[in-house]
Every structure is written in C-alpha cells, then in structure tokens.
Amino acid sequence: MAYVVPTEFVTKMVDAGESKLLMSTRDTLIRAYMAGAILALAAAFAITVSVNTGNPLVGALLFPVGFILLYLMGFDLLTGVFTLVPLAVLDKRPGATWGGCLRNWTLVFFGNFAGAMTVAVFMAIIFTFGFSEAPNAVGVKIGSIGEGRTVGYAAHGAAGMLTLFIRGVLCNWMVSTGVVAAMMSTSVSGKAIGMWMPIMVFFYMGFEHSIVNMFLFPSGLMLGGKFTIMDYLIWNEIPTVVGNLVGGLTFVGLTLYSTHYKTAPKRVLS
Amino acid sequence: MGAALRLALGQHSEAGSKPLNQDFHGAALPTDAQRRSRGIALAIADGISSSPVSQVASAAAVRGFLEDYYGTSEAWTVRRAAQCVLAATNGWLHAQTQRGDGRFDKDRGHVCTFSALVFKGREVHLLHVGDTRAYRVHPTALEQLSHDHRVRLDGGQTYLGRALGLGPHLEIDHACWPTEVGETYLLATDGAYEHLDPLLVINTLARHGNDLQAAAQALVAAALARGSQDNATVMLARVESLPDQLSPPVRRERLRLPPRLAPRMEFEGYRVIRELYASARSQVVLAVDAQDREWALKLPSTDMGSDPKALDRFATEEWVARRVDSPHVIKAAPAEKRREHLFTAMEFITGQTLAQWMTDHPKPGLDEVRQLVDQIARGLQALHRKEMLHQDLRPENLMIDRQGTVILIDLASAHVAGLNEGLGDARATDIAGSLQYTAPEYFTGDGGTPVSELFSLAVLAYQMLTGELPYGLQVPQVRGPRDLHKLQYVPLRTRRPDLPEWLDRVLRKALHPQPARRQQALSEFAHDLYAPGPEFMSRDRTPLQQRHPLLFWRVLTLGFGLSTLVLLGLRVTGH
Numbered sequence: 001m002a003y004v005v006p007t008e009f010v011t012k013m014v015d016a017g018e019s020k021l022l023m024s025t026r027d028t029l030i031r032a033y034m035a036g037a038i039l040a041l042a043a044a045f046a047i048t049v050s051v052n053t054g055n056p057l058v059g060a061l062l063f064p065v066g067f068i069l070l071y072l073m074g075f076d077l078l079t080g081v082f083t084l085v086p087l088a089v090l091d092k093r094p095g096a097t098w099g100g101c102l103r104n105w106t107l108v109f110f111g112n113f114a115g116a117m118t119v120a121v122f123m124a125i126i127f128t129f130g131f132s133e134a135p136n137a138v139g140v141k142i143g144s145i146g147e148g149r150t151v152g153y154a155a156h157g158a159a160g161m162l163t164l165f166i167r168g169v170l171c172n173w174m175v176s177t178g179v180v181a182a183m184m185s186t187s188v189s190g191k192a193i194g195m196w197m198p199i200m201v202f203f204y205m206g207f208e209h210s211i212v213n214m215f216l217f218p219s220g221l222m223l224g225g226k227f228t229i230m231d232y233l234i235w236n237e238i239p240t241v242v243g244n245l246v247g248g249l250t251f252v253g254l255t256l257y258s259t260h261y262k263t264a265p266k267r268v269l270s
Numbered sequence: 271m272g273a274a275l276r277l278a279l280g281q282h283s284e285a286g287s288k289p290l291n292q293d294f295h296g297a298a299l300p301t302d303a304q305r306r307s308r309g310i311a312l313a314i315a316d317g318i319s320s321s322p323v324s325q326v327a328s329a330a331a332v333r334g335f336l337e338d339y340y341g342t343s344e345a346w347t348v349r350r351a352a353q354c355v356l357a358a359t360n361g362w363l364h365a366q367t368q369r370g371d372g373r374f375d376k377d378r379g380h381v382c383t384f385s386a387l388v389f390k391g392r393e394v395h396l397l398h399v400g401d402t403r404a405y406r407v408h409p410t411a412l413e414q415l416s417h418d419h420r421v422r423l424d425g426g427q428t429y430l431g432r433a434l435g436l437g438p439h440l441e442i443d444h445a446c447w448p449t450e451v452g453e454t455y456l457l458a459t460d461g462a463y464e465h466l467d468p469l470l471v472i473n474t475l476a477r478h479g480n481d482l483q484a485a486a487q488a489l490v491a492a493a494l495a496r497g498s499q500d501n502a503t504v505m506l507a508r509v510e511s512l513p514d515q516l517s518p519p520v521r522r523e524r525l526r527l528p529p530r531l532a533p534r535m536e537f538e539g540y541r542v543i544r545e546l547y548a549s550a551r552s553q554v555v556l557a558v559d560a561q562d563r564e565w566a567l568k569l570p571s572t573d574m575g576s577d578p579k580a581l582d583r584f585a586t587e588e589w590v591a592r593r594v595d596s597p598h599v600i601k602a603a604p605a606e607k608r609r610e611h612l613f614t615a616m617e618f619i620t621g622q623t624l625a626q627w628m629t630d631h632p633k634p635g636l637d638e639v640r641q642l643v644d645q646i647a648r649g650l651q652a653l654h655r656k657e658m659l660h661q662d663l664r665p666e667n668l669m670i671d672r673q674g675t676v677i678l679i680d681l682a683s684a685h686v687a688g689l690n691e692g693l694g695d696a697r698a699t700d701i702a703g704s705l706q707y708t709a710p711e712y713f714t715g716d717g718g719t720p721v722s723e724l725f726s727l728a729v730l731a732y733q734m735l736t737g738e739l740p741y742g743l744q745v746p747q748v749r750g751p752r753d754l755h756k757l758q759y760v761p762l763r764t765r766r767p768d769l770p771e772w773l774d775r776v777l778r779k780a781l782h783p784q785p786a787r788r789q790q791a792l793s794e795f796a797h798d799l800y801a802p803g804p805e806f807m808s809r810d811r812t813p814l815q816q817r818h819p820l821l822f823w824r825v826l827t828l829g830f831g832l833s834t835l836v837l838l839g840l841r842v843t844g845h
C-alpha cells in the first residue's frame with residue numbers, strides 16, 4: 001500500500017472539496033442518489049448478517065463493503081461532503097462560497113435521501129413478500145431498531161437529544177476518517193484497508209449515520225415500527241445531520257487542514 | 271515502447287529524350303529522435319520545361335525542404351513546419367524569378383511543382399502544389415491523393431495554376447490520412463504518370479515484390495517506352511512498420527522517482543534550501559547548485575508516481591520551457607549532467623504570485639490590470655507561436671517578480687500540437703488545468719484553441735478587477751453545447767460601478783461562450799483594453815437600473831413618496 005504523506009493528501013482533500021463545488025446539479029444529484037442507495041443496501045445486508053448469525057460483530061465487519069464500493073465509484077455521501085467542501089471555501093479557492101457549499105449539501109442530502117428511500121421500498125417488498133405477509137425476522141429487527149433509536153431517545157428528553165447528537169458527531173468522525181484514509185493510499189487495496197477500519201468501528205458502536213438512518217427509519221415505518229415520521233425527523237434525522245456536520249468538520253476536516261495545510265508555507269512558485 | 275516507423279523506398283529519375291533532367295527528388299533518412307518528432311519525409315519536384323533554370327528551382331525546393339524541415343521546432347505540427355519551410359523556399363525562388371528573365375516572362379523563371387509525403391506517427395501528410403501526383407496503391411486501383419493545379423483552356427491547352435516560385439505568396443495543399451503497415455505510396459511527375467496506367471503499376475509492383483528500387487526503375491522505363499517525351503521520375507514508399515503509440519519527447523524509463531526533499535539535503539548536485547510549495551501533485555523546493563545559483567526544483571509527488579501519463583506530462587515541462595523564449599515564460603535550468611531522478615529544475619523567481627497580488631490589491635485600477643494582462647498575453651503568444659497551449663492559466667501559476675514582470679510558470683499542463691499528432695485526433699480535449707479558468711469549449715468536448723486561452727485570460731482580468739468569477743461556477747457544469755446558452759455573465763459594473771462601460775463590453779466579448787464570437791487573437795484583446803474600438807464605445811444602452819441600481823431605486827422611491835404625499839394632500843383638501 002503506497003502511503004501518501006499528510007501534506008500531500010490534505011491538499012488532495014481541499015482539491016476534492018473544490019471539485020465537488022464545481023460539479024453540475026445533475027451529476028451531484030445522481031452521484032448522491034447512487035451513494036445513498038448503495039449504502040442503504042449495505043446496511044440491509046449487514047443487518048441481515050447480524051440477524052442470521054446472531055452476532056452483530058459479523059455485520060459490522062462486513063458493512064464497510066458498501067462504503068468502499070461507493071467511494072471507489074466516486075459517489076458522494078452527505079457525511080463526506082460535510083468534511084471536504086468547507087475546506088475549499090476556507091482555502092478561498094476561486095468561486096468557492098458558503099452559498100455554493102450549502103447548495104452542494106442540500107443537493108447531496110436530497111440525492112442520498114432518494115437513493116436510501118428507493119432501497120428502503122425495495123427491501124420492504126422483499127421482507128414482506130410484496131406487503132402480502134408480516135415482515136420476516138430481519139424486517140422485524142429493522143422495525144425495532146427504528147423504534148429504539150427514536151422513541152428511545154425521546155424518552156430521555158434533553159439527555160436523549162444530547163446522546164443522539166454526540167453519536168452523530170462520533171459517527172462522522174469515524175466515517176470521514178475513512179474518506180481521508182482512502183486518500184492516504186494510491187492503490188485500491190490500500191484505499192479499501194484504510195476505509196475498512198473506521199467504518200467498522202462506527203457501525204458496531206451504533207453511531208448515528210444520517211444516510212444509514214435515511215434507510216433504517218423509513219424501512220422501519222414501512223415494516224410496522226411503532227414511531228411516527230415526526231419522531232424520525234425530530235428525534236433522529238435532524239440532530240444526526242447536525243452531529244455529522246460537527247463531527248466531520250471539526251474532528252477531521254479542520255484538524256488536518258490546520259495542522260498539515262495551513263502550517264505549510266504559502267506557495268511561492270508552482 | 272512500440273515499434274518504430276520504418277519505410278522501404280525506391281526512387282528513379284531519367285531525363286528521357288530531353289537533354290536535361292529538370293525533375294528532382296529525394297528522401298530524408300532522419301535519426302531516431304527526428305523520426306519520432308518530425309517523421310520521414312520524401313519530396314519530388316518538377317521544373318517547368320519552358321524555363322532553362324527550373325532544374326535549379328526543383329533541386330532547391332527538394333533539398334531545402336528536406337534539410338530545413340528537420341530544423342523546425344519539434345513543437346510544431348507537420349503542417350505548420352512544412353508550410354513555413356515551403357513559404358521560405360517559395361520566397362527565395364520568386365526572388366530569383368524576379369531577378370532573371372522570369373521577371374517579364376514567368377515561363378522562364380525559377381518555377382517548379384512540388385509534392386511531399388511526410389510520414390509521422392501512424393499518419394501520412396501530403397504537401398502539394400502543382401501537377402506532380404501522389405497516389406496510394408490499392409490491390410486493384412490507384413487512388414490519387416493530390417489534386418492537379420492545372421488550368422484548362424478552351425483549346426485543350428493546360429497551364430500550371432499554382433507552383434513554387436510563381437508568386438510572392440504560396441497557397442499549398444495539405445491533407446492527412448491514417449496509414450497502415452503494408453500500404454504503398456507512389457509519387458510521380460507528369461512525364462511518368464501520363465504514360466502509366468493503374469494495371470501496369472500494380473503488376474510491376476507485384477513482379478518486383480519487396481524490391482521497390484527495381485520497381486521504380488521499371489516504371490520509369492515503362493513510361494519512357496510508352497513514348498514519354500518529358501523527364502520521368504517515380505518514387506515508391508512502402509510502410510514497413512508503424513509506432514503503436516506516440517512516444518513522449520523525454521524518455522524517463524531510467525529515471526527513478528525522487529525521495530521527498532528536506533532542507534539541507536544534497537540531491538543530484540543541488541543543496542536544498544527550503545520547501546516552497548507542496549501539493550498532492552508535486553513538491554517544489556528552493557535549491558542551490560555548485561555555483562551557488564538558485565533554482566526551483568519540482569518533484570513529482572508519491573501520488574503521481576502511480577500515474578504514468580501524469581509523469582510523462584511532468585517530464586515534458588522542461589522540454590516545453592526550453593523551446594519557448596520569452597521574458598514572460600519561465601526558463602529551465604541548463605541540462606548540465608545526467609540525472610538519476612525524475613525532476614525539473616527551473617529558474618527561481620523572487621516575487622509574488624498573482625493570487626497574492628490580488629489579495630494585496632482588492633480593488634486595482636484599470637491601468638494596473640491591463641499592464642499585467644498585456645504581459646500575460648505576450649507570454650501566451652510566445653507559447654502559441656510554438657503551437658502550444660498553456661492550459662492552466664490561474665493566479666497561482668503567474669509570478670510577478672520584483673521588477674513587475676509577469677512570468678507564466680507551471681508548463682506541465684501545456685498541450686504541444688507537434689507531440690500530439692500522429693494518432694488521429696490531435697485536439698487539446700483533456701482538461702488539464704483549473705476548472706474555474708477553463709473555457710467552456712473544453713467542457714463541451716470541442717477542445718481548446720488559442721482563443722480558449724483568451725477566455726481564461728479574460729476570466730483572470732475580470733477576477734483581478736472584481737475578485738469574483740464572471741460566470742461564477744457555472745462554466746465547469748457545462749455538459750453540452752445547449753448549456754452554453756444558460757451561462758449568465760454577471761456584468762462587471764454591478765461589482766465595480768467605477769469602471770468604464772466599454773470595459774464591460776470588451777470583457778463580455780472575450781468571455782463569450784462561443785469561441786467564434788470572441789476577439790480572435792490575444793493581441794486584439796490586449797489592444798481593446800487600451801484602445802477600445804467603436805463597437806465598444808456605442809451609446810450606453812444598458813438600462814438605468816443596471817447602470818446605477820441605487821440611483822434607480824432612490825428615484826423610484828422618491829417618486830412613490832411624492833405621489834403618496836400628493837394623494838394624501840388631495841384627500842385632506844377634500845378633492
């Protein structure tokens with residue numbers, strides 16, 4: 001695995017953020033849609049593995065395949081653009097503005113959501129034989145996850161909200177570390193190893209990932225989880241998105257940017 | 271590395287029944303490096319028989335072409351190089367014509383026809399003027415590649431319409447075809463081809479197999495035997511092997527990737543002083559050599575190490591810098607010794623980047639900006655004269671030295687036409703530079719031209735004046751020609767109302783999404799910034815609201831306020 005030194009890959013992070021800002025609306029939406037869909041499929045796969053083996057570690061060990069796949073195909077998750085795009089604005093790349101950053105986040109959010117929803121519907125059809133039967137074991141499990149992670153938090157009030165937020169922060173700390181780790185290597189195997197570790201950590205620890213949740217909760221609702229859409233939005237999705245934003249930006253983007261990029265002398269010659 | 275370009279040749283010329291052979295022919299046997307960069311050339315010329323001196327003309331044309339063609343810049347395309355050489359030959363021949371009898375009677379001047387085939391890469395180029403002919407030999411037919419420049423009169427008489435030495439200016443035909451291994455080409459003067467038929471040529475070639483020299487002699491003999499009264503010359507060329515790919519001008523097989531350099535390290539005879547810049551693509555360090563001269567060394571990054579194409583481009587940067595001589599383009603260090611590693615050494619420029627200058631001068635005056643633009647344009651022109659495109663014009667790639675000279679640096683993205691021809695599409699379609707400054711035609715897939723660089727320069731000028739981009743981030747989002755209409759130019763004066771109206775029009779023209787509607791030369795744009803023509807000075811037709819938005823709303827609000835007062839007054843007075 002060819003290792004790229006930090007000063008090099010941090011400029012790569014800023015370049016990546018800049019290129020996402022420059023992407024056309026159509027491309028941004030399609031790539032975000034595909035990313036959401038692939039990640040949702042991987043989540044469904046990991047939960048199926050967990051339920052069938054009875055061991056959540058096996059599911060966590062295998063979940064990163066989805067993330068690796070979508071990263072290698074160049075698709076974008078909201079968690080990743082939270083970390084990368086602001087760096088281009090902070091670095092004052094030509095034309096990079098906070099408005100453009102928000103535009104990108106919004107497009108990626110809706111793209112991810114549509115992709116995850118598509119898979120949620122597909123999987124619900126599979127789990128219930130086209131809504132003709134009661135959901136199978138995996139379906140029941142997804143329904144109960146949805147319940148525990150909305151109504152469960154709500155039961156604790158403000159403390160629940162804080163926990164949810166911190167879980168969101170931790171999640172994107174890990175996930176964005178995965179994105180960055182992928183830039184540390186130039187080979188596919190190196191990228192895959194780099195991404196595997198943090199993604200596995202986040203999935204096993206049950207941290208809140210805004211896109212995985214875009215699949216889990218709508219599925220849960222379709223499979224008879226006992227919570228409402230408003231429960232999902234207020235007691236999960238919105239705090240998770242904010243937590244993901246804070247986690248990715250502060251713990252990954254800004255730390256690397258300020259220590260490895262800003263400390264380097266300004267360019268005098270190309 | 272694929273096979274090299276190889277040709278089998280056969281050539282023969284005879285005076286026939288005439289006392290003097292005014293035909294001339296020749297082929298160049300270039301070195302390996304020349305064969306890669308310039309190809310293999312064969313040329314044939316036929317002096318007009320009415321002139322007693324045309325053998326001088328034909329010999330000068332062929333010799334001059336074969337010698338001078340290989341002396342042209344390797345950055346040039348075959349077409350440009352050949353036309354340049356032939357224009358010079360034509361100028362000389364025409365001058366000879368004007369000095370001798372030909373001054374009053376063109377038929378007695380230094381006049382000849384000229385045809386040349388240049389094989390380069392996997393393509394063959396034809397340069398042609400007059401009525402010698404070039405053919406491609408097919409299994410059952412001959413395909414005439416050249417077009418006879420003959421003028422036919424009513425009486426059945428024919429005259430040469432175009433030839434070398436006939437006039438002060440030369441219009442020369444150029445065409446280019448892909449070629450294949452095993453194809454045979456035939457060049458012949460009228461004394462030969464008028465008395466040969468396709469079947470005879472094909473049979474003769476078949477009879478002599480690989481011995482093209484014997485075939486050429488047999489064809490000339492056959493033409494004379496069939497009653498040719500003129501000099502007869504035949505050249506045959508068969509493609510024996512072709513390169514599979516274009517080889518980069520700099521061989522880097524034996525060069526290792528350099529380590530990452532740290533201050534005080536010794537590296538290839540240089541001592542590293544400090545790092546100047548590091549990115550995902552390269553590391554640049556300041557270093558001094560044994561004579562204590564300062565150089566900027568650029569090294570490929572670890573990340574680039576796995577990308578052979580990027581490394582080839584990297585290695586080409588010095589090659590490009592050595593071929594351009596302009597005060598506004600960076601110079602390469604002299605290559606004094608063999609290198610072990612892949613890196614480039616360029617002159618070290620003390621000064622600041624244009625990016626820094628823009629930060630220091632957020633609202634510069636027009637005069638400062640156009641002086642910078644003028645210098646950048648000169649640097650770009652120096653590249654364009656060598657048929658190169660810089661392709662990565664951005665504030666970070668422009669240095670302003672202590673004396674205020676603007677210097678283009680980073681030539682690693684340059685597109686060199688002469689290096690890209692030979693495999694079909696030689697257009698500059700790869701987006702090599704910063705997307706924000708790249709012209710829309712790159713995004714639609716049409717590829718870059720010097721006018722695309724004009725667009726990038728105008729974006730820079732606009733950014734220097736306003737700090738913003740004229741189309742925001744819309745240009746990189748263009749996907750096809752239809753998207754071009756959606757590009758919204760933000761008028762300069764909405765951001766800098768203090769600047770003159772005509773300036774907005776000049777920039778708007780240079781930034782037009784359609785290349786054909788921009789100024790057609792960098793010099794034209796630079797000139798427009800100093801002396802705008804009447805098209806930019808026309809009466810102000812932009813609406814008041816755009817010219818003075820604040821004034822517009824003030825007047826409007828005042829009007830509303832006044833009318834409210836009037837209405838209120840009317841109401842109070844009871845009308």
